[in-house]
Amino acid sequence: MIITIVGGGSTFTPGIVKSIALRKNELEVDEIRLFDLDKKRQDKVGILVRWILDEDLKCGIKLTITYDAEEAYKDADFIFAQMRVGKYAMRELDEKIPLRHGCVGQETCGCGGLAYGMRTIFPMIQVIDDAEKYAKPTYWILNYSNPASVVSEACRKLRPDARIINICDMPIxxxxxxxxxxxxxxxxxxxxxxxxxxxxxxxxxxxxKGEDMMPKIRDYIMEQEILLPSAYLKDKAALAGKSNDNKTNRHAKGSWYYVWKGVYEIMKNFPDTLPNTYLNYYLQQKEFVEHSDPNHTRANEVMETREKNLFDGIDKYLASGEIDETVFYAGSHGDWIADLAIALKNDTKARFLVITENKGAIPNMPYDAMVEVPAYIGKKGPEVIAQDNIPLFQQGMMMQQLNCEKLLVEGCIEGSYQKVLEAFTLNKTVPSMKVAKEILDDLMEANKEYWPTLK
Known part of the structure; x- marks a missing residue:
């Protein structure tokens, strides 16, 4: 049993490896391979991963660190993909360029998400092609690479038979x-x-345990005016982004405060459902731009905390032999993808939230829409749990976003400036076609190294 992690130099890799190793018996894993194009970064992360496998858990799993596609994918059973094309330098531009034009600056939503998507489409197709060429015929690609909505649509369109499941840990x-x-x-x-x-x-x-918790969580949010545990609300330094303590939940620092506060704002107006936090960027565009700092975005926050903590911790280990486990995140992110692999391998029919082709699961959404819905997972892949017709408000929002993403993918594949401009104009975070064109032109210049040529 071989698991390959594409994007082995990610700060999330140590946590994912620990989740795999703790499930060694269920996964029957013999070897973990790290595969990244950035040798320097992956070599450093590999030091910590080797410590986890050999010193911390002493689990006997072989570690291979490679920069060669054939070696990475050869006879692999699972490929965990977590690429960040352009790394944090490009994420910073994804966030700051739209903000310069008065629009939401976010890595997976709005114009920044569209830009990131255009960088990721063809590298993900390459992962599929390499897996088809070298991995076992029964391989599964479990993809965390963002923006998963754009990536999943591109995979559906370009490689419809690929054995890939796109997932996201934000609902978790x-x-x-x-x-x-x-x-x-x-x-x-x-x-x-x-x-x-x-x-x-x-x-x-x-x-x-069979009890409906929606009334309780709704009451809690209305009382606290935020969706954060009361214990977190006591740590004002962490919430303000002034704490560099990795023990604080990574989703509760700095600008994340406004995200969780936004859940309350949305539910004041639309109390029947609990929104995914990313809906803030579409339902509260103006407010999120107002409290954003165009010179210091979440990309900077991550570079100053998670990125810095990890690599400083590795340097300390190399210098002193002392390891600080708080420098890397282990938990739901890694557990989710490892448990999904177990469900596929062992045919458990466990319930997961996955991104999959609609095929009637939501009756009043297009058949070919890539939707995120619960499914039972077994060796043949997802068995989607059918939904009822969804309300017109949600359906209308989803159709606008879906068509935006479809236009983007078509424009990227065809090299069509017109279709990409239409995608930017249709996005709910953009106020006008003039602003859409200005942002697109700036992002085009910034992404010359990564995007296909648009004409």
């Missing part, structure tokens, strides 16, 4: 917050209903 992070807010320790007993597109969806039901 939201459930983590719900569990902590309601003091639920065994969150695995939470069952939720959800529908939407990736980073664009709604929880319609949350149950814990």
């Amino acid at each position: 992070a939201i459930i983590d917050m719900v569990a902590a807010a309601l003091n639920i320790k065994d969150k695995h007993n939470i069952v939720y209903d959800y529908y939407g597109l990736n980073h664009f969806g709604w929880f319609t039901g949350i149950e814990y």
